[in-house]
Amino acid sequence: MRFPPKKKRAAEVLTRLQPLYAGLTTGLDFKSPLELIVATILSAQCTDERVNKVTPVLFARYRSAEDYVEADPEEVESIVHSCGFFRNKTKSIQGMSGALLERFEAEVPHTMSELLTLPGVARKTANVVLSHAFGVNEGIAVDTHVQRLSGRLGLTKEKVPAKIERDLMKLVPRDSWGRMSDLLIWHGRRVCVARSPRCNVCVLADICPSAVVIRYRS
């Protein structure tokens, strides 16, 4: 079985998945850049649904970077507890908020280089904030879904997220970087799931080197 070249496959991923997930962007609920960066920090190794259950309580209790800095850490921990990594996530939220106050006039910065200076923020979180809060494409958010699907689709052989991101950036037009990430994530949640991917209903099966399907000879 032969497959189209990587660049063609990447283009097909965009055109075929777009109609399936039209209107779906991030699964995280937020109303401001600050809410999005907090929600994204909480989303590490945790489902969006779980994050969306705690953020209404969190966002009602703390409305600004100053509120997070002044908050009792144990109270923040108790609110975010069910998301896991609750001590690290609380430290990241409060440390990030402190950095916003000290260096960015309490505003979430709009560039990758500035976002990466915030404690608890690396490329994945920065890419989510840039694309969904500011509409900026400085990279491609590589989470566990993007990592898994990129590998299965044969778009990269790399394992480290930063290297996967570089490979994808070469294969996808820059104005589609944010969209590519969202589409792979939704497809990863609904079809190309981790344990037993539903290749029989996948619109990418014929161009996926990893698809387990009955292939008829032409």
Next chain:
DNA sequence: ATCCCGAGGG
């Protein structure tokens, strides 16, 4: 037992 929109430290 495995997976979920990771990041920091050694």
Next chain:
DNA sequence: CCCTCTGGAT
């Protein structure tokens, strides 16, 4: 490169 941090869902 590796390890650790964590709870909830399946």
